[in-house]
Amino acid sequence: MFGKLYLIPTTLGETEPLEVMPLSVKKVVEQIDYYIVENEKSARRFIKKISPKKSQPSLQIMLLDKYAEELETRKYLDVCKEGINVGLLSEAGVPAIADPGASIVKLAHQNNIQVVPLVGPSSILMAMMSSGMNGQNFAFNGYLPIDKGERKKAIKDLERLSKDKKQSQIFIETPYRNEKMFTDLKATLTPTTNLCIAADITLPTEFIKTMFIKDWKHQQPDLHKKPAIFIIQK
Template sequence: MENSKGKLYLIPTTLGDNEPLEVLPMSVKKIIERTDHYIVENEKTARRFIKKISPRKSQPNLTIYLLDKFTDILEIQNYLDVCAKGVNVGLLSEAGVPAVADPGASIVQLAHQKGISVVPLVGPSSIIMAMMASGLNGQSFAFNGYLPIEKGERKKSIKQLEKLSFDKNQSQIFIETPYRNEKLLEDLKQTLSGQTKLCIAVDITLSTEFIKTMTVNDWKRQKVNLHKRPAIFIIHKM
């Protein structure tokens, strides 16, 4: 029977090196304490997180399945087989919530195909938290992932997103690899219209958190250190 199957729990983690229970509800701790099978991007950091949130949990009893860019797609097909025996599986993100800007979406899709219940747990999403704090259009927004690396293509993409935000009155969200943040900011300053609103949200939930929304012209007069800091960028042309 379907009800006897194990469930797939989507388990959020912290967005940085802070105490898990500062940003995660007790329900996450409770699920971790009774779950021994996990699908993770990095075994070392996953075990460290599990130990931090549940110190008494037996690490040798954990079964860890890796899900990264090197994982064979055929191997993934077996990751949820234990659910048929009534065993729960936790999908654990490296930072924030699983399956959003995260490779876990393929596992969630597999769960739906196999008739396995998917249970999302409450936790910090840098994308949603940045949108909340931006003051931009929370009624209509889009997440666009990473912009192109090549400078010409990136500037073209920036202009397209700016036009889209104006035409649809829709805030456009995107991210960058932390060591390329400052190059992206320079391209945004050079490419966007001066009165376009730009929100930069850095180190969300950490003690170094910085979130500010200004016009591009104002950003041109502002100095901010974004190097190697997780950041969310949101633009909106009114």
């Protein structure tokens, strides 16, 4: 019998794991020694935090970073054919959502390996839940262009799409560029478009607010270097 691929959520910051995820995650981590991760140091830190008694030397870590070769990563699930379970860990939040782990999940399906998703914090879904916007019809758009002109065009396109489809539009930005994004949103969107900003979700500094653009023009939340989700709806 093949081993399974467990999709293991991690915290969105320096939060105690069991404050934001169920005990079942801890139980799975305690049973698995093979892990596919983006960063070995942070993965080991999370595993130690959620399961302090687990033997660190017993861990077999396979890296899924920008330097990982595709031919190499395609072998990462070979141990499942020996009946060994493997855990896929995201750097933050849930694996395979805005995360390179999707390629491993696809590989598991191609090899008839059972995929088991575990419950944990997803900043995208938590932002959507708390935005007050259309949760029946929404789209995640990843990162918008870095070029200022292209970014403003993308913002207008998403606003138009939101109006035409009555669809909430979700996107993210590199934390150190959050404030530039906020400035462009205020300058580009129409005054009656709703904007939700959800930053530092699940952390003590959590900030979640939805307002019209005309009201955001008088606000300046501290978003610098904070993980943030942006959602617009016309």
